[in-house]
Amino acid sequence: MQAKRFTRAALIAALMTAGLAQAGSLTIESWRVDDKALWEDVLIPAFNKKYPDIKVKFSPTAPTEYDSSLTARLTGGTAGDLITLRPFDKSLDLFKKGQIEALNGKKGIENFPASAKVAWQTDDGKTVFGLPMASVIHGILYNKKVFQELNLQPPKTTDEFFKVAEAIKKSGKYTPIALGTADQWEANQIVFTSFGAPYWKGEEGRKALIAGKEKFTDAPFVAAFDFESKLAPYLAKGYQAQTYGDTQTLFASGKAAMVPAGSWDISYYNTNAKFELGAFPPPVPKAGDKCYISDHTDIGMGVNSKSKNKDDAYKFVEWMGSQEFADLYTNKVTGFFSLSSHLIAVKDPVAKQMLDWRKSCSSTIRLNAQIMNRGEPNMENELWNVNSQVLNGKMTAKDAAARIQTGFEKWYKPGK
Template sequence: MKKKLVTTVALAVGLTSVLAACGKEPAPDASSNPGATTAPKEFTVSFRHTQIKDTAKKRKAMFEDVLKEVEGKVPGLKFEPEGVDEVVNRDTKLKAEMAAGNPPKIFELFGGADTKNYAKTNNLLDLTPILKELNLTDSFVDLSEFTVDGKVYGLPTAGYVQGVFYNKKIFKDNGVEVPKTYAEFLKVAETLKGKGVTPLALGGNEAWALNMLPNTLYVRNGGQEVVAGLVSGTTKWTDEAFVKGHKQFKEDMWDKGFFNQDAPALKYAQMQDLFAGGKTAMIFDGGWANQKYSNPDQSKIVADLGFFNFPTVEGGKGNELINGSYSNGFGFSAKLNENEKKAVTEFIKVMYSEKYQVRQLTEEGFFPSMKLKTGDVKPIINEMLKAAEGKKTFPAFDAIVQPKVKLDLENGIQALVGGKKKVEEILADVQKSQEAENKKAAK
């Protein structure tokens, strides 16, 4: 996907027959009695979300407001919300439900490989006609990760970029500046460590967080084509770009102690707490994290928060890129009755409106997935937009490769930082997994 990250984002937005029992007087007909009313038949629609962490309170509240508004517009509708951990939802529950043919009616969905796989089960609703009905077909910035064979099977709620959040005060106090090259980045980290400052926060307990930085490194080295080629077979995990990117992460950073010493044990939220508490100078994270780092109730560094795109590497084919896409969104069950389809259509109409797209931008700093002009936003949002300006985006590797490959790489990266395997060994194992999954897909 070679699209410039758009810094302008989208403007959007019963049956009442009464049967008379035999031999009894018929019930009054509302048509003959204008003052009479018939209560709508109640029905429920399941709604799965992953906004269960403390950092997601605002997003959860926004979803709740959306559901309440939709209920008010669809007679008889009552939503049944369910909060599930993001990893559990993606890697366990949704997989099982899709295989069994009983996913929730509305649920958070990841684009790319997940959407493609689920579309094959015929359990994902084709949204193409609904978008046409609501006149939203051309209102989204990028639907590519939710489009399969020309049909749209999911809708992104927001876009993101990944890069380096940094503490401006720590940088200034220690005489370092924002690095423009990888060599300068390592020098900054070395200087900070030499002065007793932990350069980078990291949590290795959740392997997906470990894989964010290597993902950017191997794309920096080889260009975005190296990841896209894994599924087609034109590239391999054992290629130079992947080996070099992983070695840069392991040998240049991990082995030199540039991360917090307790990194192997920390979870993602805990690594964020380190940076937000002013205990590290930098953290490589997704743009979604700005809602925590810029929230004075959760962060001590609000006034000193900055952001920059990861620096260029010498000879890199992906130096003009920034990790970013529109991968997180909503999917819908293909098995809907007439009332449920009305509820889904109204949900899309409300959720993907200017009102809520602007709200998520101003409240949480989430880049809208729709084409609207940004208004007054937090300073950190402007820094992220500036970092992405003129850059082409590339999606995270797990939006492209098969879920099994993703999990095997996660196991591999933990074995790598745990000193149990070398870079070449883990990548050889992952390549075997990639080839096996490619072979399955070809059948």
Template structure:
């Protein structure tokens, strides 16, 4: 071989090596409020450990994301990495061939089946997005109000109502800040917050999907029976109270308890001038096992058409790491890592809520997987049923029967 030939081979090998290492990845997302966190924290940490790979975060407006993303995918211009909403929207992208199967990705070993449920096929055989974060449900409370009234955090449903009665009797605070005007809160922060303790989390949720339980069974009616008692503690005019109204009532110190999703933490920290605490949904009876709604919220997958699959997988494996989990969870308190990595959270309210995972079994909202694909839509029906029960316009048993009839009208396992 001539010197010229050897030099040519060396040059070609060097070019191939550089091409394999050097890549620029683009991330599609609807979380435009996170832009600075990605630019200032997440991407620099990844690039420091992987200097050959550059990453750009290019979000769309949340309301436009699905349409914009679908247009880009159809045109072949979408980014290499796709931020995934949970359940059917992302499942449809996978079934259309737009999201790659990531079941064999090394980092997937860091996640439980519950964590992966939002981005897996119905049979659980294939997972197409790496879980990034969940939101946890419970109750946020005004610590100053509790101290002033000599109240202890309730552990059981009876203790919960005893606390509400004491707050109401004192009269200094509205016992609980929640309205029914916007409907979804009654189901999301009401029914699906307290419900898992009755239907035993994943056990009941999966039994409903399989047709082994019905919405008229006691574990599904009992949460409505508890909600029927809430109206006495929600304050005057709760029927016309919007979601922002409820947030303001609590952060202004006018209410003692707020049925919550953990996404409230950042906003409440900025707005409230009192110390806050959180308690998990009280169990029906002392000694009962506890369950929390630890709901899959956001994941990230790989565009099946990416020209940089190895670099994309390198990034996705890093998303499954403790380094990513720690950055994401601390920069966005209330959005909790779904991996089994140990993460220490700086925000005390976020740390309190994530600690419930050590004591309670995690589940997701009962209506989100499979059961809201038909008409009537079980998720939306659960909104208005929860409101009707709280207002006293519908009995718990009647609301449950209506939901069951609606589900059975289109969902074969429930017929």
């Protein structure tokens, strides 16, 4: 009888232990609806090999609805345990409201350099609230077949760039540069903050603007607008009505030789273009100048302060800081590069080419991403408008710089 009681007690204890082991569950909030299969078929199964008893659900929301719906769920206490974070102010706002946790000292964070964490930390740099996941790199993709046909080499300087564009134009066979201004955002996020970085020397110029040591009306920033103003003769007829989708179609069709692009575009062209892609970084102002690339911190992960399963959430964050995650994410989401310090063997040749620029170029983030979008007029919106007008020949470089600086000075006082 005593043996039976022992057996029953042992059985109950075993069942309770099993129940506890299986009780852990996590939900990931994200705007990356395109990544659903990646998480469900690749990333979560990889995590479960290490933590088989933690159930993880990836629950994305459409990008246009993500910010508002996430805010509502966080406020109502119904948001997931892990929060995919946009860079800088939107995530900083969540932290200031106490809706996401500080990650200082948490395992996994140590695998990221200071430059990677800047998009998910407080202005004073003392508190990190997001694990950096990936960045996107900006540059110029080109049609290798066209370059070979016209006996052209990827340009390294501004003069060489325009000589290449002129040679393509003179051939009469191709549009030199696929780029439109109808959607406006590309004019800033793909063109100005990428091509402009070598002029204002990347982080040096960006931080100088924030510190009040430089102004948009200073020569490096005016020069960047001036470069942009010279692109119009090499764009397709009617480019003012050309959308981002139109640009992708034009380049993929083989009718254009070059396209200013983000690394995220590689997947689209791999699928839709019938020619071999090449890539080169933004040309430098003159021979011998240092190379700079826009290597923009794009996506991070935080922990919901109201999560009922923080211990498992931290285990997931720790795993996201591993070599395994960095390798899987970089190679399964072509054009999104891990921000970790781990060495990664990138399989896609064009993605590898762009990632290798980090070895010879200094990385910077999009010029206005940190702090400079906080007031009115909103600088991001202004730069969309102003850069489109410069490309369209409706505004001079000096007037563009003056407008941005005037708007900035209306609300921003350095050091306050």
